[in-house]
Amino acid sequence: MDRGAVASEVARGAPSPGARHVPGAGLDPIFKAALYGCSGLILILLASIVVLLFYGGWPALSHFGPSFYWSTVWNPVTENFGAGVMIYGTLFTGILALIIAMPMSFGIAFFLTEIAPVSLRRPIGMAIQLLAAVPSIIFGMWGVVVVVPLMAAYVEPPLIALFSHIPVLTYLFKGPASGLGMLTAGIILAFMVIPFITAMFVEIIEAVPTMLKESAYGVGCTTYEVFRNVSVPYGRTALVGATMLGFGRALGETMAVTYVIGNANRISASLFASGSTIASTIANEFPDAPAGSLRNQSLLELGFVLFVISFIVLAISRLLVRTGVK
Amino acid sequence: MDRLARRRSVDYTMKAISSAFAVISLIALAWILFTLLQRGLPALSSDIFTKAISDGGLLNAIVGSLLMVALALVIGAPIGIMAGTYLAEAGRGSRFAAAVRFINDILLSAPSILIGLFVYQMVVVPTGGFSGWSGVVALAIIIMPVVVRTTEDMLSLVPIGLREAAFALGAPMWKVIVSVTWRAARTGIVTGILLSLARAAGETAPLLFTAFGNPNLTFDLGQAFPSLPAAINQLAQVPDPAQVSIAWAGALLITAGVLALNIITRVVLAPKK
Numbered sequence: 001m002d003r004g005a006v007a008s009e010v011a012r013g014a015p016s017p018g019a020r021h022v023p024g025a026g027l028d029p030i031f032k033a034a035l036y037g038c039s040g041l042i043l044i045l046l047a048s049i050v051v052l053l054f055y056g057g058w059p060a061l062s063h064f065g066p067s068f069y070w071s072t073v074w075n076p077v078t079e080n081f082g083a084g085v086m087i088y089g090t091l092f093t094g095i096l097a098l099i100i101a102m103p104m105s106f107g108i109a110f111f112l113t114e115i116a117p118v119s120l121r122r123p124i125g126m127a128i129q130l131l132a133a134v135p136s137i138i139f140g141m142w143g144v145v146v147v148v149p150l151m152a153a154y155v156e157p158p159l160i161a162l163f164s165h166i167p168v169l170t171y172l173f174k175g176p177a178s179g180l181g182m183l184t185a186g187i188i189l190a191f192m193v194i195p196f197i198t199a200m201f202v203e204i205i206e207a208v209p210t211m212l213k214e215s216a217y218g219v220g221c222t223t224y225e226v227f228r229n230v231s232v233p234y235g236r237t238a239l240v241g242a243t244m245l246g247f248g249r250a251l252g253e254t255m256a257v258t259y260v261i262g263n264a265n266r267i268s269a270s271l272f273a274s275g276s277t278i279a280s281t282i283a284n285e286f287p288d289a290p291a292g293s294l295r296n297q298s299l300l301e302l303g304f305v306l307f308v309i310s311f312i313v314l315a316i317s318r319l320l321v322r323t324g325v326k
Numbered sequence: 327m328d329r330l331a332r333r334r335s336v337d338y339t340m341k342a343i344s345s346a347f348a349v350i351s352l353i354a355l356a357w358i359l360f361t362l363l364q365r366g367l368p369a370l371s372s373d374i375f376t377k378a379i380s381d382g383g384l385l386n387a388i389v390g391s392l393l394m395v396a397l398a399l400v401i402g403a404p405i406g407i408m409a410g411t412y413l414a415e416a417g418r419g420s421r422f423a424a425a426v427r428f429i430n431d432i433l434l435s436a437p438s439i440l441i442g443l444f445v446y447q448m449v450v451v452p453t454g455g456f457s458g459w460s461g462v463v464a465l466a467i468i469i470m471p472v473v474v475r476t477t478e479d480m481l482s483l484v485p486i487g488l489r490e491a492a493f494a495l496g497a498p499m500w501k502v503i504v505s506v507t508w509r510a511a512r513t514g515i516v517t518g519i520l521l522s523l524a525r526a527a528g529e530t531a532p533l534l535f536t537a538f539g540n541p542n543l544t545f546d547l548g549q550a551f552p553s554l555p556a557a558i559n560q561l562a563q564v565p566d567p568a569q570v571s572i573a574w575a576g577a578l579l580i581t582a583g584v585l586a587l588n589i590i591t592r593v594v595l596a597p598k599k
Contacts, residue, residue, distance in 0.1 A: 038408035107347035135528025252437020
């Protein structure tokens, strides 16, 4: 065995070669068991989340059948519930957030890795990271008092005037300019996930071998061309993974969305229409749904759906990032 | 325009757009802080710190938040450190560790409202009502994955030679980990704990149906328990402007605390590369 292999054996707790008696080694099994147990707890935790949400939502699913997933009715009075509107709203706002956040994160990563003076990179990068630390509810309150009025006064009316007469686009850009709705939620979500995506983009871009970049510069590429044709292709898989991670985070954001999405129970193709997401519906309605009621079970089933969607997205994201960055 | 000039202008344009994007994000952060100061500062009177929500202050919410986060830390951080240590030391390269690492990454990004639902099902329903303890459990589950991740990252930065040297002196594994590896990675682990604390302190969604909130000062974790985020959420939605401005004062306090923790960990405790 070479030195590294011995070292890693030793690091795993094997007695070092040559040691005959290690005083205090009797505690090792206990310590190891504690380490093992705490790790096992993580697995048990995730398993219990799956089981409890499934178990809690099962009565609703068996009552409404699989049509629960696409039914767009949500009526507490008639006790008729379906997840269609919320699944649509969750994906719609998540995709909107991604459409805004991805180019911006690319730009910021380009700025932080290639353009900004070296002395400014850390402070600016840190300031952008601080956006991620701002609690979700603060984004929501800020959204209501700042972004919503801005959207209603300056963004939505001109967009409606511009696009509402063009055949296909009219569906996207119609409706009253209330400021609340899908687009506003998408924008706020975008700002919430930009720090996560950017941080990973920067890490991935920095992992590109300098020699590759230098050779591209050597044949006369501009900074942007090197970024676009060398760095991005090199880290493609990981970059897609990082984007998925942002998407996964956007899907589950609760408080910020709850404040600005308008909380209407309908599906509309319009960017300005009010809607609701799975998370916002749970946040709004759970306190009014007594334990054991059909409404309560339907909300738990919604939670289970959100869990499954985010699990799939996050799992794909982790796999891509891991295979992409070595 | 010749080819070179066109390529140069594309380069210039993309650089300008990218810089603009960075500036836009910074403006968003500055704007949020400005709005918080503008609306929160005027309401920040001594009443905020001396009276409960029922009397027009936030004292009970502040105390409640501090207490719940502290207890959550006491539960979540040790488990997180142990699990992170397992991943970096004992389980290095094993399949079980790979599974734990993967699941921990999922938990780290999982929607926090689902943690709330989970704890509601696990604690609130069986015990028959909202309680401070259920809030503590929910926050502990938020804290754990963050600590696991940073602990593992920091421990893997500790040079293998340090461990070898300790083992060569005849130290058993637990002693090497406790007095050598943990010691070497101490700052990093503390950073992780502080970051997890900052995250837990700002969480609202998992508290909505666990600790719920309480307008009075209480230390009884067996009943509905106040917290700053839940209080902000309730006060912000009341039509009364006085209540709303108290909510903004709370929002300012919590954001200032969370950002201060983040800045401290990033500037003071950040590992030197």
